[in-house]
Amino acid sequence: MAAIPNKIQTWQMVQPTVFNKETKETTPGKLERTEIPVPELAPGEVLVEVAGCGVCHTDLGYFYDGVPTVSKPPLTLGHEISGTVIAGDDTWIGKEVIIPAVMPCRKCILCKTGRGNRCLNQKMPGNSIGIYGGFSSHVPVPSIDLCEVKDRGDIPLSHLAVVADAATTPYQAAKRADLQPGDNVVVIGITGGVGQYMGQLASALGAKTVVGIARNKEKLERALKFGADFVINSTDKDAKAVSKEFRAICKENGLPNTGWKIFEVTGAKPAQEIALTLLGFVGKLIVVGFGMAKVEYAIGRLMAFDAEVIGTWGCLPEYYPIVLDMVLNGRINIEEFVETRPMSSIADTFAEAHKVPPMKRIVLTPDF
Ligand SMILES: [Zn+2]
Ligand SMILES: [Zn+2]
Numbered sequence: 001m002a003a004i005p006n007k008i009q010t011w012q013m014v015q016p017t018v019f020n021k022e023t024k025e026t027t028p029g030k031l032e033r034t035e036i037p038v039p040e041l042a043p044g045e046v047l048v049e050v051a052g053c054g055v056c057h058t059d060l061g062y063f064y065d066g067v068p069t070v071s072k073p074p075l076t077l078g079h080e081i082s083g084t085v086i087a088g089d090d091t092w093i094g095k096e097v098i099i100p101a102v103m104p105c106r107k108c109i110l111c112k113t114g115r116g117n118r119c120l121n122q123k124m125p126g127n128s129i130g131i132y133g134g135f136s137s138h139v140p141v142p143s144i145d146l147c148e149v150k151d152r153g154d155i156p157l158s159h160l161a162v163v164a165d166a167a168t169t170p171y172q173a174a175k176r177a178d179l180q181p182g183d184n185v186v187v188i189g190i191t192g193g194v195g196q197y198m199g200q201l202a203s204a205l206g207a208k209t210v211v212g213i214a215r216n217k218e219k220l221e222r223a224l225k226f227g228a229d230f231v232i233n234s235t236d237k238d239a240k241a242v243s244k245e246f247r248a249i250c251k252e253n254g255l256p257n258t259g260w261k262i263f264e265v266t267g268a269k270p271a272q273e274i275a276l277t278l279l280g281f282v283g284k285l286i287v288v289g290f291g292m293a294k295v296e297y298a299i300g301r302l303m304a305f306d307a308e309v310i311g312t313w314g315c316l317p318e319y320y321p322i323v324l325d326m327v328l329n330g331r332i333n334i335e336e337f338v339e340t341r342p343m344s345s346i347a348d349t350f351a352e353a354h355k356v357p358p359m360k361r362i363v364l365t366p367d368f
Helices: 057-064 159-164 169-176 195-204 217-225 239-252 269-278 300-305 317-328 343-355
Strands: 007-015 030-037 045-054 080-088 096-099 138-142 184-188 209-214 230-233 261-264 284-287 308-311 338-342 361-365
Touching (some): 007 343, 030 343, 045 096, 045 159, 159 361, 169 317, 195 217, 195 261, 261 269, 343 361
Parallel strands (some): 184 209, 338 361
Antiparallel strands (some): 007 030, 045 080, 045 361
């Protein structure tokens, strides 16, 4: 059993990147290696020794793009965490766990009515549990929502960090879409950190057809091996051109024009425009990606099409064991989509991932 440390070693975001609108000057953000206290654990809390923490687009948003964290800096980022419980709640000690990225309060009306994934009092490591986050040696978290890892075979515990966020968000999205076996699905942004799991998950849940849309040729080819039946490269194409290609695929393969469930995972304006253009009769558009762009749409079409646009946020902790099972029994592949690096590479890794989205999800492993 690992010893309880005196201090938590961590990579703290001392300050995010600041862009001054008046002077147009950018002050670079700062990540610093430091020590923080091990908090007194309240009943129902545990201390997790971190095995790995994934670098999510959301972390980059906090560090580079002015997205505010709930707990003000300095704080440690990182919410895609796997590890081993070493202190706190007796029943959990020694267990390997995945920490859900979003932990509902379990008390409010949203929690009581099954909508706890969007609980307004939810706790998220690396955002709203004080100074604590996953890019650390240890992290204190509530135990109620932990997902226990058993029989993981050859899959390293660090790799399973992606189940905490990237692989579970699509499950919630599929639930919101009421995804059923036999459904026809489009995933816009199928090459991204979350998108690749959206495609795999839709396929694993029995979708008849998965059409993936994105811009990276190499990653689109990979998507064809993992979930996608068809892909459309949207590079230099507007929504109309993509729609034309989509209709051609439908026609050639005897696929219907109606009832498609479209998952928009990027949050980028051109992708949202594609999604709205593809949305047809009795279709559903599920908005999985976040962005600030405004898109024009004749909303009356929803009436004419009897169609729906649905937002989705995070994933209920109760779904985590289902997704973990799908990963452990091979219905969702994570090994082809994960790369680990030492946590001390955090500054370079952030810079690199911010510049070009990486081929694989980068999981940082503690090397303090
Ligand atoms: Zn995330
Ligand atoms: Zn709540």
